[in-house]
Amino acid sequence: MSDALSEDGSDINQDDSQEDVMTPAELIDKLEQAWLNEKFSPELLENRSEVVECVMEQLTHMEANLQRVKKGDAKAGFHRMEIDRIRYVLSSYLRSRLQKIEKYFPHVLEREKSLVEGQPSLLSPEEFAFAKEYYANTETYLKAVALKRMPPNLQAVDMLKAVPEPSLDSFVFLRVKERQENILIEPETDEQRDFVVDLEEGSQHLMRYRIVAPLVSSGAVQLI
């Protein structure tokens, strides 16, 4: 998809003054990486609002350029298709984030609360607002319908305990982008011992997410 776009990008965005060095193709590459990682990781990853914003801008540009193309031009169809595909990836990316936020909302908010200064927030400001509203609405609903009619000692529910946590031990497929040495694999059962592996660049593995979580967020491995 990125190949198709690079043609597109150079063609349709000639007048586009890029402040940073990122080309449209690189941008879409970034979006795709973020999308796949988010799709396959069991937990919510750090937000990439800068990518989302750039892609949105790009889409607006492309739409505007498309308006100028004559009707019935075959090229317009290709560009339209490209816009659709990018929009699909972007929507799908934001959707999988929203789904995780809704599924794990108490944990997501708890992590946000316990952030040390300087530590990046997982949620974009918009997502944070959404998560807070979701929490408040759900809590209000449960209180109004049932909890406030229960005996006094049972009117509170600990959302953190009631809503399941993401399972970090689920297995993920990954491709290594930067060579890693001495990755410690902890034993799954008592009979096993822990051992270390080296991850060669370009190799593919199936591992527990917990082991590679730091590498996913640093971009050294790509979930596939």
Add this chain to the structure above:
Amino acid sequence: MKRNDGCDGLTGISSWFQEDGLRQVLQEMEALYEQNQADVSEAKAAGRADLIPSIKLRHCCLLRNQRCVVAYLYDRLLRIRALRWEYGSVLPANVRFHMSAEEVQWFGLYKKSLASFMRSIGGQEGLDVTQDMKPPKSLYIQVRCLKDHGEFEIDDGTVILLKKNSQHFLPRWKCEQLIRQGVLEHVMS
């Protein structure tokens, strides 16, 4: 003791909100709680340690009831949430019919949060993330109208009339939602 965690069908809201069941469970909880209060004060006043096991048993029942009720309500919320993605922001009357007033209210708030989230993406008019649910395969698709829907405007300004049983060749991104609402049907060749 009855439990009211009678689940709805696998997807969607297929049964009524169990108002009666909920009320019964709440009454049972009240009764258990009162008995426990009475027993606790007697155990304290008269030093009757033999009452403690039954107090504990009742307390476990209370916790279980609370968990069942909350699980039931939360499960329904998740289904109602899925409806927003399936039908759009306006629910068909027959679905709405099965929801309690509070659930309708929750749905309203949920859809408001979602809308303001979608509006805030990218700064301008935002992005409707409930569209583009499937990867695009082709630009235009063949659709058949399943019911009269009236006039429908496409991007370039052309207006077409969606009449029952008529077939059209339309841009996919314009009809996704109508397909999900059951107005159009994707004709596979």
